[in-house]
Amino acid sequence: MASDVKKMPPKDIASSPQYDLFTSFFGDPKDLSNTIELWDAIPKYAVTARQQNALRDSSGRLPPHVAEFVYNAASLDRPVRCRMTVKPALIEVADGVFKDFYPSQSEEIIEEVLKKIFTDQQYGMHSFRDVESWVRFTLNMIRKELRERGHSRSLDEIKRSLEIMRNSIIDVEMSGRGRGIVYGNPILTNVVRTTRADIEDDPGAKWTAQLPALISKSINELSYRQFNYALHMRLRTPLARWLHKRLVHRYRNASLITAYSFAYSSVARDSGLLNNKRISANIKALSEALEELKDEGILFSIEIDKRFDGKRLTDAVYKVFAT
Secondary structure (H helix, E strand, O other): OOOOOOOOOOOOOOOOHHHHHHOOOOOOHHHEEEEEOOHHHOOOOOOOHHHHHHHOOOOOOOOOEEEEEEEOOOOOOOOEEEEEEEEOEEEEEEOOEEEEEOOOHHHHHHHHHHHHHHOOOOOEEEEOOOOEEEEEEOHHHHHHHHHHOOOOOOHHHHHHHHHHHHHOEEEEEEOOOOOEEEEEEEOOEEEEEEOOOOHHHOOOOEEEEEOOHHHHHHHHHOOEEEEEHHHHHHOOOHHHHHHHHHHHHHOOOOOOOOOEEEEHHHHHHHHOOOOOOOHHHHHHHHHHHHHHHHHOOOEEEEEEEEEEEOOEEEEEEEEEEEO
16 A cells, blocks of 8 residues: 655755755846746646546546657757656545546646745755755745736635646656656645644645656756746736747847747647647737737747648748847
């Protein structure tokens, strides 16, 4: 029988220069955070609540969600094809009633909040030797941050998202030499709630959770980039947020005179967020997300070159310039 005992964070962790760097920012720290190169490239939040409702069977179950994407990091000599499998979380939604959930938009936002809380050293711990990162928080801390950033959630909604993040399993496999699982765990592991009162009645109770090993590995290897967290949280759509992080990692020579070019087809493949049956509708959604980035002052201009096979629209190539 498997043990129900949760792993606890170590009581004493030596000072880590890598963690010190991760928690240091050029600018106002309350509005800045870090984006993790490989972890944030995984399209783990792509299936919307509406899509999940359509996919559930009569007993509330969902199949594993499988998607392929390409990881193209600055540290790699060529892009790597990856395969992601999301095993849904089985959550009790009423007394004796259970449903499967994939992580989705709410979980994406709450993960961003937890990573932001982690950048405050009084709430975070990182062990270079053990490649472990832990974050301490309360439900009230998450609720307050969500409200201040325009993403208000109730305590019940926050608790459900934490349950989904704790129970859904993300497997990522890379192709090529050394093919194998590079990550196979929940989004949050070893979630511990510590309180003398019933957790349902105490939103101020302390929680501790272990962050994904890919985040800890990135901290050790310095494979992350600072980004404007406040602006990111203002973005209305998951696609605009996904594009923002992609630009942070890939558009490293950003300027008014140096463009960044990409194809619609690569965004559709790698984000998992463009699922309309008509390519014209997907390209319209992508163009609207880019316009949102322009409205927020991230992009200065956007050019689009639509590609056709006869009269049939097949792709579009975008060229964007930064402010």
